[in-house]
Amino acid sequence: MAEVVAWVLVVAIAAYACAGGTDYGAGFWDLLAGGAERGKPVRRLIDHAMAPVWEVNNVWLIFVVVVMWTGFPTVFQAVFEAMWLPLALAVVGTVLRGAGFALRKPARRLARRRIAGVTFAVASLITPFFFGTVLGGIASGRVAVGTPASADAWANPTSLLTGLLAVAATAFLGAVFLWCDARRFGADDLLDYFRLRALLAFGAVVVLALVGLPVTRDDARYVWEGLSGGLGLAAVILSAVCGVATVLLLVRRIHRWSRWTAVGSVALTVGAWGLAQRPYMLPTSLTVTEAAGAAHTLRWLGIVTLVAIVLVGPALVLLFRLDNLGDLEGLGDTDTRAAPAPGDDL
C-alpha cells in the first residue's frame, strides 16, 4: 500500500507541475510582456485564460502536502526541517502570485494594476524555482531524517539546476497553452508571439538538461543512474519524444494535441524522477516502506483518494471542458452594473 500512496504522491506532484506550472509559466511571460501599452494584449490573454482555473490548479499543491504528511510523516518532517528557507520563500511566493493575479483584474488604475501585475509575475518566477531546488536537494540525497536546515540542502549545483529547469519547464508549458488559448480566443496577433516563445523555452529546457548531465552525474549519483537505465530511462525517452512532438506541432502550427504532448513531457519527467528514486523516498537513506505511516491510515488514504477521484474527477473534467468551450468568463462591469469611479484611468 505504501508503494501505491507513494505513486499517488508522484502523480499529484506531476499534476501540480503541469497544472500549476502552466500558470507560473503564464506569469513568466507576463513579466516579459513589456510596458503597459505593448504588453496589454498579452496580459489580457493571460488574465482571460488563467482566471477560471488557477485556484483549482493550486489545490494540487495542498494535496501534495497532505498526502505527504499523512502517508509519510517522517519524510514530511525531514523535508520541511532541512528545506526550511526555500519552502518558506516558495509559499510566500504562492501568496504573492495568487493575490497579485486576483487583485490585478478588478483594478481600474494603471498604477495599481502595475503593482499587482509585477507582484504576480515576479512571484511566478520565484515560486517554481524554489520548489525546484527542493526537489533537486531531495534527489541529490541531501535530505535525511534529522538533517538540519542548511544552505547546502538547496543551494547546490543539482538544486539550482533543477530550480532553473522548473522555471524553464513552466515557461514552456505556459507558452504552449497560451499559444492554444490565443487561437481559442481568436487573438491571432499573439499566435506567432507565443509560438516563438514556446520554442525558445523548449530550447532552454534542452540546454539546461544537457548542462545537467555532467553536473548531476556525481552530485546526484543514485537518481542519475536511475534515469540512465531501466524504466527511468524509458520514461526520460518518452518525455523527450513528447517534447520533440510538441516542437514539431509548434513548427507545423498544429494546435491539436500540442497541449497534451507538452503536459506529457513534463509529467513524464516527474514520473521518471519517481522511477529513478525507487525504492527510496529520500535517496539513499530512507525507503518508501521505511517511511510509510500507519498501515490502517494508508489504507484509508487509498479509500479517500478513490472516493475523491470519483467525485473530483468528473468535476475537473467538466471545468476544463467548459473552459475549453469558452463558457467560463469573469463578471464584467456591465454584469454587475458598475460605473467608472473618480481616478479610474483604465
Added chain:
Amino acid sequence: MLSTMIQAADPPSQLLPARELMAFTLGSHILLVPFGVALPAITLLMHYRGLRRNDPVALTLARRWSAVMAVQFAVGVVTGTVLSFELGLLWPGMMGRWGDVFGLGFGVEAWAFFLEAVLIAIYLYGWRRLKPWTHFWLGAPLPLAALMGAFGIIAANSWMNTPQGFKLDAEGNPVDVDVRQAIFTPMFGPQYWHFVVAMFMTAGFVVGGIYAVGWLRGRRDRYHRLGFTLPFTVAALLTPVQFVVGDSTARAVFHKQPVKFAATELVWKTDTHVPEYLFGRLNEDGTIAGGIKIPQLDSILAGFKPSTQVTGLTSVPASDRPTAVQATIAHWAFDIMVTVGSLLILLALWYAWAWLRHRDLPRSRWFFRCAALAGGACLLTVECGWITTEVGRQPWIVYNHMRVSEAVTDTRAGSLWVMFGFVVVVYVAVFGAFLMTVLKMRTRWRIADESPGSPGALSPEADSPYGPRGERETSGAADTRGGTSGGVS
C-alpha cells in the same frame, strides 16, 4: 509571561516567533473563512430568489457578491496554502510523529476543497455564458463541498484537543492507528456544529451589515432592503441555535478538557459551588483581580446544580496547564465571545419582534446601527473562539501527549523573526489591497446605481475582450450576454 513554562522545561527560543507567526497567519486567514464556507450558500439563496421570481435586483446582488467572492476566494486559497505549509515549517515535530494518526481529516479536506474550488470556478465564471438554471444548479452543491471541507479541518483540530485512535508503544510512538476513532473524537461534534453555525452567522451579519450602513445613510431602496434582509435573516435565525450549540460545546469542554475549561472560567482549585467570573484577571497565586463574581453560577452552568464539582487548574502540575496569563487570555476570549453572542440574541429578538408586529424591518436607527456593527462583532467572536480553544490547550499541541515546545522547528529564532516580519508586511499589503479593491468595487456600483443608464459608459471591449468558442466578437459584449441570459435582466 512564560515564567511557568521556563520552570517546566527550557522553552526553545524559537517557540515564541513560531507561535506568533502561526497565530498571525491563522488569525488573518480565519477572517476569510466565514466567507469561503457560507457566502456561496447565501449568494445561492439570493440567486435562487432572483431566478425564481425573475427579480433583477436579486440577480444584481448575487452577481455583485460573486464578484467580491472571486477576489476573496483567491486570497483565501493562498493564505490557506500558507497554513498547510506552516504545519511543516513550524511544527515538524507534530506532523512527523502524529501525521499518520490525524492527517486523514486533512486528506478529506484537501479533496473537498478541490471540489469546492472547481464548483466555485464554474459558478463565478459561469454567469455570462451558461444557461441561467444550469448555472445555478452547477453551483448548488457548493455549500455541501464547503461543509465537507470544514469537516476535515475541524476533525484535525478536535483531534488535537481530544486525541484518540492510537496506542503508544514503549518509546511513546503511536501504533495501532484507528482512523475512524481519530476522526470522530469527543470534541469533534460540538466543535464542528459550533464552527459551521458561526461561519454562517458571521457571513450573514457581515453582508447584512454592509447594507445596514447604506440604509443608515438614507439609501432605502429595494436593493438595500433585499441585500440586508436575506443574509441578516439567515444569521438571525441561526443566532439562538448557536446559543444552544455554544453552550453544549462549553459543557463538552468541561467534560473532555477539564483543564481548558478551568482556564476559560478561571477556576483555580477543584471545588463545588464554584462562582462564575465575568472577565477579571488570574494572578500567579490563584487569586482573581477585578471582574464580576457571580456565586455558584459556574457550577450551575457546568452541571445544572450548585453542587457540581468543577476541576481546577491546580489539579495538574504547573507545567501541564496554561500559565496565569494564558488562562486570562483564554478567559477573556471566551467571555467576549459569550457576551457578543448574547447581545446578538437580543438583536435577533428585536428583528423578530418587529417582523411579528408589522411585517417589516425595525424602524429604529439604533437597530440598523447595531446591525451594522454585528458583522464586525461576529468576526471578533470568531477570533475569540479560536483563541479560546488554542490558548486554552496550552502548553499542549496534542492535548496531554505533546507539548508545543516539543513540536517546534529547530530553525533559529532569528530566522523565524525575520520571516515573521516579512510575512506581516506581505499580509498587510495583501489584505489591505483586498479591502481597497472591495471598497472600490462598492464605490463603482454605487455610482452606477445613483446615475441610471451610466453602465454604457464603459467600452465593451475592456469589459469582455473575447467571445465564446474563439469567435472574435465584433458586435460588442452586450449582444452576446443579452442572448444567453435572455429574460433575466
